[in-house]
Amino acid sequence: MxxxxxxxxxxxxxxxxxxxxxxxxxxxxxxxxxxxxxxxxxxxxxxxxxxxxxxxxxxxxxxxxxxxxxxxxxAAAPAVTSRRPPRVPSGLRDLAGGHPDPACLPVLSPPARVAPVPGSHRAAPRLPALEDAARAWFARDDVPSGSVTFAHGALDCISRLLTTELRPGDAVAVEDPGFHHLLDLVPALGLRMLPVAVDDDGIRPEALRGALRGGARAVVCSPRGQSPLGARFTPERRDELLTVLRDFPEVLVVEDDHNAEISGAAAVTLASGGLSRWAQVRTVSKHLGIDLRWAALACDPATLARHDGRMLLTSGWVSHILQATVAGLLTDPAVARLVAGASRTYTTRREALVSALGERGIASHGGSGLNVWVPVGDESAVVNGLRSRGWWIAAGARFRIASPPAVRVTTATLAPAEAGGFARDFVDTLTEAQAVYGG
The missing domain is CATH 1.10.10.10 (Winged helix-like DNA-binding domain superfamily/Winged helix DNA-binding domain)
Incomplete structure (x- = not known):
């Protein structure tokens, strides 16, 4: 053997x-x-x-x-393998990637002149202008902003939080269905995943309690714009979750609010609930540009010390050129108007598809964010059927642990006038699949 x-x-x-x-x-x-x-x-x-x-x-x-x-x-998805998205076949309309519409993004303006650095930025890793902008961004939504720092994107930040807090073999409660890159990251860090069911209002309290009783030492969730289901916290759900979490004060609660500016949902956060161990991560890739690998982190003081201590030993700091670029965008009134318009556009497009599917008897989920999650009986049949009609969507398997089959449709570039045509093709695909698999 x-x-x-x-x-x-x-x-x-x-x-x-x-x-x-x-x-x-x-x-x-x-x-x-x-x-x-x-x-x-x-x-x-x-x-x-x-x-x-x-x-x-x-x-x-x-x-x-x-x-x-x-x-x-x-394991079914070994942590040593990578799962890059498949290449979109030529001639197909891409509704699978989860990316923003380039037409809704500002043109980036890096600093015109960059003076040489006398040494390193380890002693002063954060630009004051961007730190002030980040504090204001969190405070606007009632997220405590006394301890704020930066990272190289959401996954970089979450990875550092988990590896400084947990040890190999420890368990992390994750959303199911959830963000596929996170579902790859957790086992790659040597950690175990405990799936927590999600509905339109976010993670379900009874499922969260089960994961915490099962030994989860950290929770990672999205308060709005959740991928792939589009869940968003309501005040009632937030309060129910806080009631559960207060029975486990040693657990680190990480909120990934990566869609904060274009989710189309109000800010309802666990971070304002008085938890002893918490963190909220925000990025700008969805509303300012996918190449801006920067994240802001607000958290409790102990979590900040652990995160920054580990970062000091590795990358040290986020590029000040990148920081200056982000600071300029976050404080530009014209960019703010563009982002506000983008949020309205994404909401209109998402709601148009949910409505078009509903008119044809197809239930779907898409309360916020850039995607619509559609339960189906056979993911492959639907993906292949829509491919034959010119549409490229994502099978739900890479987003699921124990939740039922579904497909994810990114609506960021799907105009409302196109929603009806896509929904008709979806119905036709389902009809063909039932005819084939029904006998």
Whole structure:
């Protein structure tokens, strides 16, 4: 068995690295069974405890899972693999990417002149002008802004928060369905995911309580513009969630408010609820430009110290050229007017598709943000059927853990006049799928 799969090594670290390499190069595919501990130990000439330690490390990194009597198998989405979006076939209308409409974004204006830096910016990593703008941005929506810092985008920030707070094998409560890059990131950090069901008002309180009782040490959620379902917190849901979270004061609650400016939903946040451990992350990529890899973080003082301490040891700071660019955009009245218009445009487009689908008897979700989530019986049949009609949408599998099948449609560039045509094609696709799979 070891020779068949190329598993080698004499220590736990060498064996786990060998298995991970075989997963990365495709020799061991998702679902493939690894040899029982004692059998592999005998073949490699090591103790059973050495192999058991290797398997434990692989489980902690999300590379394998243990199925009781089913043994140890390669995880369905191994953390060592990347899942880049598939290339959009030529001639198809792209409604799959989750990206903003370029026509709704401002033209970027980096600083015209940049003086040489005498040393580094580690001692003063944040530009005062941008720090003031970030504090005002959070304070506008009642997010406490006493402790604010920066990062290189939302996932960079969340990754640093989780790795400074948790240890390999710890559990994180995540939305299901949820942001696909986060669902890839958590196991890549060696952490376990505990799925929390989501409805139109956000994560469900009873599901969150179940995850917290199950050992989750952190929660990552979106207060509005949630991807892929478009959920947004209501005041009532916020209060219900705070009631649950107050029973677990040691848990870190991370809000990803990446769609803050163009979600089309009011700011309703857990961050203002008096939690002892909390953080809210905001980015500008959706409303100012996808190449602006910058995030603002507001959080409690302990979380700030841990985040900035780790950042000081790695990248050190966010480019001051990038910071100056973002500061100029955040404080430009003309840009503010453009962004406000973009938010109205996205809301109109999203609501047009939800309405068009509803008129044809198709239920969907899209209360905020750039996407509409449509439950279906067979994701592949719908994706392929719409592809044959010129539309490229996203299958829901990459956004789901235990939630039912669905597809995600990005409406950022779908004009209201086009919504009816897309909905008709959707109905026709469903009809064909039922005819094929019904007998």
């Amino acid at each position: 070891a020779e068949q799969y190329g598993i080698t090594g004499g220590t736990a670290r060498e064996i786990s690295a060998s298995v991970e390499s075989r997963v990365a190069d495709g020799t061991l595919r998702p679902g493939a069974s690894l040899p029982p501990v004692r059998r592999l130990a005998g073949e490699l000439g090591v103790g059973a405890g050495t192999v058991a330690a290797a398997y434990k490390e692989l489980r902690g990194r999300g590379v394998v899972v243990t199925l009781g009597r089913g043994g140890t198998v390669v």
